[in-house]
Amino acid sequence: MQRIAVLASGRGSNLQAIIDAISAGDLAAGIVxxxxxxxxxxxxxxxxxELRWSADARAYPSREDFDADLADAVAACRPDWVVCAGYLRILGDAFVERFRDRLLNIHPSLLPKYPGLRTHARAIADGEREHGASVHFVIPELDAGNVIAQAVVPVLAGDDVDSLSARVLAVEHPLLVAVLRLAVSGRLAEQGTTISVDGHPLFTALRLDSAGVLHAHHVPGASPSVPV
Known part of the structure; x- marks a missing residue:
């Protein structure tokens, strides 16, 4: 069974989605x-x-010092995948390199649009018609790694940050679980600058449909859907 380590800074709703999927038998993995x-x-x-580790990053003399302790703690549980699920600190280069190709992040925007913070407010301010969430491999550059999959929601007339945030959060949970199913089943890999699914290069991000199925569109040689 694949081993998942989760990094989180807040309430942990995406973590709970992973826990629930494991408990329901929908995700063949364990949180370590x-x-x-x-x-x-x-x-x-x-x-x-016994599964908890935390430290106040502000108490460390530098980001590198905190990241080193964090990386050692994560490595000690021998994870197959490391998932940033609402983790709000930028990870330093050394941490990213240590877990490269097995380090995932879920971000509340349709990357490459709106990396960083305040994504919902920025999307509304720009008059976007669509918004959503992305799961991507982590690289040292902020929210710039290869995007694996996205879930799209409409931006409605009268939306404020709270209403749009709630609509995005509702698709974040199934999106993250669907990507993790690919990951823990050995179907997802990153090779250099290319993502592959079932050994085939993925040239555009998968999309999550209303049934929680990931679809690959306009990918040469790929089937229209990727069952998860």
Whole structure:
């Protein structure tokens, strides 16, 4: 069974989606650790005490020092995949390199649009018609790694940050679980600058449909859907 480590800074709703999928038998994996830069993060309470690790990043003399302790703690649980699920600190180059090709992040925008923070407010301010979430491999550049899959929601007339955020969060959970199914089943890989699914290069991000199925569109040689 594949081993998943989760990094989280907040309430841990995406972590809970992973836990629920595992409990329901929909994700053949186990969570081997939850790690946070905020000792009071609610996400930590979603798992047993022996699976929790946290430290106040602000107490460290440098980001590199904190990242080194975090990386050692993550490595100690021997994860196959490391998932940033609402982890709000930028990971340094050394951490990213240590877990390269098995380090995933879920981000609340349709990357490459709106990396960083305040994604919902920026999408509304720009008059976007569509918004959503992306799961991507992590590289040292902020939210710039290869995008594996996305889920799209409409931006409605009268939307504010709260209403749009809730609509995006509702698709984040099935999106992350669907990507993790690919990952833990050995179907997803990153080779250099290319993502492959079932050994075939993925040239455009997969899209999640309303049934929670990932579809690959306009990919030469790929089938219209990727069942997960």
């Amino acid at each position: 650790g939850v790690f946070s830069d905020k000792p009071a993060a609610a996400a930590l309470q979603r798992v047993a005490p």
